[in-house]
């Protein structure tokens with residue numbers, strides 16, 4: 001055998017969250033065959049280091065199917081009945097990772113650094129799983145002994161079992177560009193349409209350019225045919241024609257659903273909107289009274305000073321413009337009751353019309369992927385190919401922000417490792 005042709009019992013394609021967890025679990029389960037991880041980046045776990053703003057939100061204490069989407073949602077959540085957040089926390093803690101949870105149940109490494117998660121996993125891989133980095137699998141050929149993997153630079157692997165854990169198309173600079181989907185397609189598997197999710201939303205607005213780069217605390221809601229369908233609170237970031245921030249990301253999955261199928265949560269809808277509430281802790285009448293009181297207190301000043309001390313200047317200007325006050329140099333006393341009401345309306349319900357979700361470059365996760373009907377979720381084995389497993393983001397399961405996507409990546413990796421070890425024992 002020349003040095004570019006390798007034989008192995010198990011080849012894991014993708015050294016991300018799912019692939020690494022699968023390798024670690026194989027070792028923990030006492031698997032005594034050979035195993036390689038093939039990774040297209042120069043190092044494994046590049047994306048892991050960027051998760052949770054570098055802190056790696058690795059799971060969530062409040063797992064529930066309401067935080068997941070995709071054809072595999074229910075089957076994945078059934079796995080979570082057994083493999084819940086407590087399981088994964090203990091799994092990592094037994095490896096030596098100390099974890100902490102925040103008030104919303106999000107679980108992080110105690111060090112607040114994703115590198116601790118990656119380091120502890122690589123410590124446990126312990127040279128028993130060989131990493132082949134800067135190596136991209138471009139073709140899979142099934143044969144009577146298993147699978148032949150063709151990689152760049154004429155490298156090939158012959159493996160009895162293979163795991164496709166190539167991730168998705170989101171944030172291609174951190175991981176792959178969706179090669180896992182191509183590999184699945186080559187093998188005859190159908191894909192549910194791929195969409196960027198957990199991403200900024202592009203909206204129609206003539207005032208956003210003036211507040212580009214600013215951030216506010218508030219709540220953001222998605223409406224469909226005038227009714228609120230989902231709302232989230234947190235930091236909202238303004239861009240030129242773009243709304244961003246985790247709370248906007250949480251709405252993006254539904255925005256995408258609307259633009260691809262004109263449905264929201266499966267129900268037909270005609271139009272959607274996004275509204276921002278800049279004062280979620282106050283009801284409308286309080287906000288209206290606050291604006292009226294400021295009018296009285298600051299009556300001799302010009303309109304551009306109405307929110308001095310309350311809102312960032314540029315945001316205040318944008319709110320006034322959005323409320324129809326085009327001349328910001330008029331004296332505040334000249335604002336009539338209709339204007340005060342319009343301003344209170346904007347503060348409580350600043351409305352935007354979504355155009356689309358931003359692209360894969362800015363998305364955290366891919367919605368869609370290998371159809372759940374083609375996978376046995378008890379093992380994650382493909383229904384038409386023995387010894388071929390799919391795990392992580394390449395499968396049509398995606399979650400909201402909060403540790404849900406990594407939880408799925410870990411658990412699918414654990415499930416595959418268990419299936420491989422059990423088969424090996426027979």
Ligand SMILES: Cc1cc2nc3c(=O)[nH]c(=O)nc-3n(C[C@H](O)[C@H](O)[C@H](O)COP(=O)(O)OP(=O)(O)OC[C@H]3O[C@@H](n4cnc5c(N)ncnc54)[C@H](O)[C@@H]3O)c2cc1C
Pocket residue numbers: 013014015016017018019038039040041044045046047048050051052053056057058059135136137138165166167168170171174175176177178179180363364365391392393394402403404405406407409
């Ligand atoms: C900026 C950012 C922050 C995030 N933060 C969080 C968070 O805090 N919590 C959370 O739960 N989720 C988070 N996510 C989502 C989460 O990171 C992913 O859902 C998860 O990493 C998916 O795991 P995976 O193993 O399926 O894929 P990945 O982690 O993407 O790993 C796939 C690996 O396969 C490699 N690969 C691809 N194609 C090939 C090929 N043909 N040959 C060889 N190797 C290949 C890639 O280089 C990559 O290393 C975040 C995502 C992003 C982009």
